[in-house]
Amino acid sequence: MSFLDRLFGKKASADSAKERLQLVLIHDRTDLTPAELDSLRDDLIATISRHVEIDVQSMQIGVEHDGRSQRLVADIPIKSAPRRRPKKPQ
Amino acid sequence: MPAQVITITSGKGGVGKTTAVANLAVALAADGSKVVCIDGDIGLRNLDVIMGLENRIVYDIVDVIEGRCRLRQAMIRDKHLPELYLIPAAQTRDKNAVSPSDMNRLIKDLRPDFDFVLIDSPAGIERGFKNAIAAADRVLVITNPEISAVRDADRVIGILEAEEKGPAALIINRLNPMLVKKHDMLSADDVLDLLAVELIGVVPEDENVIIGSNRGAPVAYDTNSRAGQAFRNIARRLKGEKVPFLDLNHKGSVWDRIQRLAGRK
Numbered sequence A: 001m002s003f004l005d006r007l008f009g010k011k012a013s014a015d016s017a018k019e020r021l022q023l024v025l026i027h028d029r030t031d032l033t034p035a036e037l038d039s040l041r042d043d044l045i046a047t048i049s050r051h052v053e054i055d056v057q058s059m060q061i062g063v064e065h066d067g068r069s070q071r072l073v074a075d076i077p078i079k080s081a082p083r084r085r086p087k088k089p090q
Numbered sequence B: 001m002p003a004q005v006i007t008i009t010s011g012k013g014g015v016g017k018t019t020a021v022a023n024l025a026v027a028l029a030a031d032g033s034k035v036v037c038i039d040g041d042i043g044l045r046n047l048d049v050i051m052g053l054e055n056r057i058v059y060d061i062v063d064v065i066e067g068r069c070r071l072r073q074a075m076i077r078d079k080h081l082p083e084l085y086l087i088p089a090a091q092t093r094d095k096n097a098v099s100p101s102d103m104n105r106l107i108k109d110l111r112p113d114f115d116f117v118l119i120d121s122p123a124g125i126e127r128g129f130k131n132a133i134a135a136a137d138r139v140l141v142i143t144n145p146e147i148s149a150v151r152d153a154d155r156v157i158g159i160l161e162a163e164e165k166g167p168a169a170l171i172i173n174r175l176n177p178m179l180v181k182k183h184d185m186l187s188a189d190d191v192l193d194l195l196a197v198e199l200i201g202v203v204p205e206d207e208n209v210i211i212g213s214n215r216g217a218p219v220a221y222d223t224n225s226r227a228g229q230a231f232r233n234i235a236r237r238l239k240g241e242k243v244p245f246l247d248l249n250h251k252g253s254v255w256d257r258i259q260r261l262a263g264r265k
Helices: A003-007 A013-030 A034-049 B017-030 B061-065 B100-113 B127-134 B147-162 B177-181 B188-195 B207-215 B226-238 B254-261
Strands: A060-066 A069-075 B004-009 B035-039 B084-087 B116-120 B138-143 B169-175 B198-204
Touching: A013 A060, A013 A069, A013 B147, A013 B188, A034 A060, B004 B017, B004 B127, B017 B035, B017 B084, B017 B116, B017 B138, B017 B169, B017 B226, B061 B100, B100 B116, B100 B127, B138 B147, B147 B188, B169 B188, B188 B198, B198 B226, B207 B226
Parallel strands: B004 B116, B004 B138, B035 B084, B035 B116, B138 B169, B169 B198
Antiparallel strands: A060 A069
């Protein structure tokens, strides 16, 4: 990486390689494409919303790796309600 | 003690499997072990030329399996190391000429007479790879610090775990310390971070490897070569010794540096 590249804030090529590999390996290991992850996210929102009101805008879902094993990590903030709504009679 | 059976594989082609097998075999045999290496790349044999034994081939592995010769007849003794043998691949057949159970039988016959059986796997994850890992006690995955090689290594490591041949140990081959320093090549730490496996060696890029291949004399014979040193260290680690990793940023002696400046190294 040349001095000029660094001066103009260009990312080192080894760093791009590592970042790209991190993403590609998650998909290779889990067989989960970004599109599938999105649809999983939508299903989760639908399911959880049936029970509790959640803040969809600040919800985070992703795959993290721990050694060679992967875990699905979801951070789903619940909207605070001043008082819980009484359950509708079924 | 029966032999340790070690397979070297990579997923991606051209990362240095055959070179690694030849060099580890030479290093182990030069250190007093009885070694036989098997070229598992049927149809695309190369271990014979890297070891400089191509003119001595009479029978090959498929001849043994199909009963045209005895096992001992297909074993070629090395020119320099009397305790080193090669069983060459067949050149005019394909991978389906051998099955995993053929490999198991062949290696069972070799185990009592050797300290190490090294198997050179073909690239890919198909039949030839399955044959190469069938009898392995231990699998070494070799990769280059380069995006596609690391990705394929990860795939192979996953398959080895699923086949209960893991955990694999990793050789990072052809690392260029200058490029790593400039952040233009993944470092050994980067690769380990991504693959999360045990490291057994880092081999620096070294033109002596090509010179050795040209002559049919693996670089492990060359006491001045850094890559040769790295392969000799891996061989000692295979024997269970604790050997510190090479400092690849080491500048060498003043004389080394002068030679490098003069373009001789």
